[in-house]
Amino acid sequence: MKKINIGGVPEHFNLAWYLTLKNGEYKAEGINLRWHDYHGGTGQMCKGLREGDIDMAVILTEGIVKDIIAGNPSKIVQTYTQSPLIWGIHVAADSEFKNIDDIKGTRAAISRYGSGSHLMAYVNAKNNDWNLEKDLEFSVIKNLDGAIEGLTNGDADYFMWEKFTTKPLVDDGIFRRIGNCPSPWPCFVIAVRDEFLKHNEEDVRTILEIINNTTSEFKNIPSIDRTIANRYEQELEDVREWLSLTEWSQELIDKKTLNHVQDELLHLNIIPEKWDYKDLVYKL
Incomplete structure (x- = not known):
């Protein structure tokens, strides 16, 4: 076999x-x-x-x-x-960020460079007319558990991941979703x-x-x-x-x-x- x-x-x-x-x-x-x-x-x-x-x-x-x-x-x-794929844009539940405009220029948590969370951060930036060189920063967090830790500890500011996968974390008050970004x-x-x-x-x-x-x-x-x-x-x-x-x-x-x-x-x-x-x- x-x-x-x-x-x-x-x-x-x-x-x-x-x-x-x-x-x-x-x-x-x-x-x-x-x-x-x-x-x-x-x-x-x-x-x-x-x-x-x-x-x-x-x-x-x-x-x-x-x-x-x-x-x-x-x-x-x-x-x-x-x-x-419908990417949810998430921040920590107690974050000061309320909408997508607030996260412009802050640190996106990404699993690794070249990952979907990395590439879709660019798509989201383009959708909102951000400067792709000045308004994007990244913090590598490896996986979903790393994102929970990174956003909770303030090592990153927002995280993009498939919205239904992360919905339980929103329901449990760990993340707050401030927007969506469908892949084109x-x-x-x-x-x-x-x-x-x-x-x-x-x-x-x-x-x-x-x-x-x-x-x-x-x-x-x-x-x-x-x-x-x-x-x-x-x-x-x-x-x-x-x-x-x-x-x-x-x-x-x-x-x-x-x-x-x-x-x-x-x-x-x-x-x-x-x-x-x-x-x-x-x-x-």
Whole structure:
């Protein structure tokens, strides 16, 4: 049985992977798929792909595009979540900051450079007409636990993370959300290391077929809202709102969308140049 390592964030978006693994669907096809939780998010997963710790990743679109252009030998093989990610903009509950204007020029907590929390801080700055050189400062906090500590201790001033994941922290009075910033593109894609893809294309295709069968019917799974609420310790009404906003994909990201992502990243000086579509994706 072939062992294949895949990484992703331990969040509700990836429950479909847990369900297919629990059902033994990959093993039935001779694949020992091992899931690895990456609490540090996209930047940590990019490192995992580069170093060969994982063969595949369910990863933020903007993060993997940036890292492929920066030398990560990987390709996007499919869009995973078609809808945008809604990033909540959070401050400590007792912070003096009341709105987005108040955090201009203050320190954004980011999991690491090149992560989604880093890149989306630029998108938020652009949306609010800030000076990208003068009005952005960063404090590296590694993960969500680090953000709780950093904002509470005053080591950082605000933190951007998926709003439903952080909603329990808002409900518990640890964070206060002062705004939202949706990503301007489909939020998650599936990326695979070039070296692995070259020798295991059929296995990758099989994995995608299995996960796509589940995501295409995900919202129709009986009591899926309650399963998510219990597993991820979220309020049922929040889960139902998230489900209503979220659409999965079973297709490769298209050229127009990938051009849009690159145009934005180039404008924000996050990438030095645009790449051809064929150099970023691999069509199975």
